[in-house]
Amino acid sequence: MPAAPDTAATGALVDGLLAQVAEQLGRPLPARLREAFQHMPRHQFLPDRIWLRDGSGGYRDVDRTADPEGWLAAAYTDQPLVTHFTEGLPTSSASMPSMVARMLLLAGVTEPNSHDQAPLRVLELGAGTGFNAGLLCILAGDEQVTTVDLAPAIAATAQENLKRVGRTPTVVAADGASGWPPGAPYDLVLATFSVDHIPPEWLAGLRPARGRIVTPWTSAWCSYGTLELTASEEGPAHGRFHSFASFMPMARPHAESRPPMTAPAGDNSAAAFSSTGLSPWAVAGGDLDAEFHIGLTVPGALYAWDTSGDHAHTRLQIQDPVTGSLATVDYDGRTAADFTVAQAGPRRLWDEVTAAYRRWEELGRPSVDKYGLTVAMGATVVWAGSPASPVAER
Structure with a gap:
């Protein structure tokens, strides 16, 4: 000792x-x-x-x-x-x-x-x-x-x-x-x-x-x-x-491990393909104010980056484990003006993320400390600026 x-x-x-x-x-x-x-x-x-x-x-x-x-x-x-x-x-x-x-x-x-x-x-x-x-x-x-x-x-x-x-x-x-x-x-x-x-x-x-x-x-x-x-x-x-703190999440008894993230395949007829001008880095590249808003308003959606090159130069993968919905946004390594999108499952996750990001821009790009929360009668309302400006309800 x-x-x-x-x-x-x-x-x-x-x-x-x-x-x-x-x-x-x-x-x-x-x-x-x-x-x-x-x-x-x-x-x-x-x-x-x-x-x-x-x-x-x-x-x-x-x-x-x-x-x-x-x-x-x-x-x-x-x-x-x-x-x-x-x-x-x-x-x-x-x-x-x-x-x-x-x-x-x-x-x-x-x-x-x-x-x-x-x-x-x-x-x-x-x-x-x-x-x-x-x-x-x-x-x-x-x-x-x-x-x-x-x-x-x-x-x-x-x-x-x-x-x-x-x-x-x-x-x-x-x-x-x-x-x-x-x-x-x-x-x-x-x-x-x-x-x-x-x-x-x-x-x-x-x-x-x-x-x-x-x-x-x-x-x-x-x-x-x-x-x-x-x-x-x-x-x-x-x-x-x-605007501070990032802590481990609350541990839950008998919590199940998160399933591995798999993306919709190119030959999957259930997937919807499109393109977007919104950069995946805008929503998942480290802007905590934007990401905080998306987390509040697109419940259950999580993301991971794939830089293996197996599918694209760089791929943003989005998943909702509860519904099994999936989305990918691909960067081809050449142009940052247009990205290929694939979405599958009951939720169109990229569309939801895009709408949340545009709403954040409309609100004036508020920082984390501009947001608040009201809990009453079992309902939770998230607002930006003041309770008169709700952005999500749970």
């Missing part, structure tokens, strides 16, 4: 991390949040083997036994650290500290309550390593914090990590999609994974008129953005999206 780092060395590393976080946020952290980071040693929440992004789409591991200095330095760097893989895919991680700070600031737990207010009751969904729950314990009080994780082993490890630093929130192994009714009502429901809808159980567990949900957002098309949603006296919950 490597020797524990001394307090002075850890303190210097924490100060360095806080400087990185302040640079990312463009301002120093509020005093209470800064103190919470100083009193919650991140390295105490990490396993002896962690994985960092390698810059090429993969991960490289850092082992505490083989490289104790590198491991400790990684613990206090402003980057996400994968802590667990399942079937070759990362399924649990220590979130990027600046993202943790952004979400806590958005959640409104960094300022003390006034004397006439009851303590905030907090439900964290996705215990992970326990680090975020530890910060919440400092900010809201151990007895006010409940943290839930679907995986019993991850929940148990989080609880052990928290006990190691003297923190005792309620730790539960359960399905986060159902919230945790025994502790309701909550002033704050904070998710550390992304969702594509707000589970009704989360809303049911909120304290009326003041309860707040903060969660990363995802869609089949685009995993990006954070939603802040607040309950109202009248019943509907209203909120806005914010």
Whole structure:
């Protein structure tokens, strides 16, 4: 077992991390949040083997036994650290500290309550390593914090990590999609994974008129953005999206793997062939504002790029696994003014994506933080600019 780092060395590393976080946020952290980071040693929440992004789409591991200095330095760097893989895919991680700070600031737990207010009751969904729950314990009080994780082993490890630093929130192994009714009502429901809808159980567990949900957002098309949603006296919950965060999606019990994407063949009589002047890179080339809008308004559609050259120089493949609908958009390697389109299945996916993109242009190309969401009577309305400008209803 490597020797524990001394307090002075850890303190210097924490100060360095806080400087990185302040640079990312463009301002120093509020005093209470800064103190919470100083009193919650991140390295105490990490396993002896962690994985960092390698810059090429993969991960490289850092082992505490083989490289104790590198491991400790990684613990206090402003980057996400994968802590667990399942079937070759990362399924649990220590979130990027600046993202943790952004979400806590958005959640409104960094300022003390006034004397006439009851303590905030907090439900964290996705215990992970326990680090975020530890910060919440400092900010809201151990007895006010409940943290839930679907995986019993991850929940148990989080609880052990928290006990190691003297923190005792309620730790539960359960399905986060159902919230945790025994502790309701909550002033704050904070998710550390992304969702594509707000589970009704989360809303049911909120304290009326003041309860707040903060969660990363995802869609089949685009995993990006954070939603802040607040309950109202009248019943509907209203909120806005914010332009930060890309988190792992909510894990589901017995989730099925996504089927492989196959494109309509050229000799398939069921496919409809056409051409388009809309570049596939316009809708799937990294413009997060455009992709966020498409994800909100073309539900269930996902994409992948094929650069193998087997079918075309470059191909954008679009699929709806539920209906089996497929579409491809081919670039021939010569002209970017015209692209060949094939569509098959009950949905004409490229037509839907094109209509969504044109609508985004008509709206003035709004950024992610111009969008909002209203939930009432089981219906969800997505709007751009204001609730008077709906763009989708679910």
